[in-house]
Amino acid sequence: NAGVTQTPKFQVLKTGQSMTLQCAQDMNHNSMYWYRQDPGMGLRLIYYSASEGTTDKGEVPNGYNVSRLNKREFSLRLESAAPSQTSVYFCASTITVADTQYFGPGTRLTVL
Amino acid sequence: AQKVTQAQTEISVVEKEDVTLDCVYETRDTTYYLFWYKQPPSGELVFLIRRNSFDEQNEISGRYSWNFQKSTSSFNFTITASQVVDSAVYFCALSEAQIQGAQKLVFGQGTRLTINP
Numbered sequence: 730n731a732g733v734t735q736t737p738k739f740q741v742l743k744t745g746q747s748m749t750l751q752c753a754q755d756m757n758h759n760s761m762y763w764y765r766q767d768p769g770m771g772l773r774l775i776y777y778s779a780s781e782g783t784t785d786k787g788e789v790p791n792g793y794n795v796s797r798l799n800k801r802e803f804s805l806r807l808e809s810a811a812p813s814q815t816s817v818y819f820c821a822s823t824i825t826v827a828d829t830q831y832f833g834p835g836t837r838l839t840v841l
Numbered sequence: 842a843q844k845v846t847q848a849q850t851e852i853s854v855v856e857k858e859d860v861t862l863d864c865v866y867e868t869r870d871t872t873y874y875l876f877w878y879k880q881p882p883s884g885e886l887v888f889l890i891r892r893n894s895f896d897e898q899n900e901i902s903g904r905y906s907w908n909f910q911k912s913t914s915s916f917n918f919t920i921t922a923s924q925v926v927d928s929a930v931y932f933c934a935l936s937e938a939q940i941q942g943a944q945k946l947v948f949g950q951g952t953r954l955t956i957n958p
Contacts, residue, residue, distance in 0.1 A: 734951060745922070759894050760943040760944060762943070762946075769850070769950060769951075770950060771845075771948035771949055771950045772886075772932070772934075772946070772948045773948070774863065774945055774946065774947075777943045777945065778943070779943035785943070787945065817884070819886065823943070823944050825876065825944075826936075826944045827893070827944075828944070829888050829891050830876075830888075830944065830946060831888065832878075832885065832886040833886065834884070834885050835884055835886075
């Protein structure tokens with residue numbers, strides 16, 4: 730079991746460029762999540778997917794889109810990157826609402 | 842709305858000292874879940890413990906212990922006989938029960954713990 734995997738590990742973009750962060754889990758979890766972590770602010774929820782075929786906004790969704798491609802995969806897209814989106818992005822998954830969220834290793838994104 | 846406050850931004854102690862990390866939460870729900878995660882310098886998030894709101898028993902796991910008190914809305918974490926490997930950022934998080942949705946975690950700002958040899 731690889732758990733939750735994320736690609737890429739690091740990325741540098743110029744303002745206005747687009748990119749997609751990939752996340753996959755092999756634990757047969759129903760729900761998946763995207764968070765961003767900024768210094769001194771803890772993690773904040775960007776988008777989540779309660780189950781395959783559904784997605785919903787979290788606390789900070791502006792500037793992002795997501796796709797729940799299938800039960801395993803949940804991608805996060807930045808259409809036009811801005812310096813304010815420089816952050817570490819974590820994907821997580823959980824099997825039920827009462828269970829524990831397991832996190833991927835993170836993607837460190839810098840937007841110049 | 843849910844809120845988690847970790848008032849201690851940074852703590853620095855000498856190895857073998859005991860240290861307590863504070864966590865205070867706010868929620869209007871009667872059913873909720875509390876978590877602690879550890880983020881070592883390598884950056885990954887490591888799950889430490891989950892507690893539901895109906896289980897106020899304290900828990901001990903080796904050198905780690907957790908004190909959950911609903912009366913004060915606190916879920917504090919103590920490391921006994923700290924070691925250098927305990928140096929990390931520790932996050933407390935809260936999730937309200939979601940019947941047909943997903944589990945939405947709200948994190949505290951984190952406490953950076955440094956254990957000096």
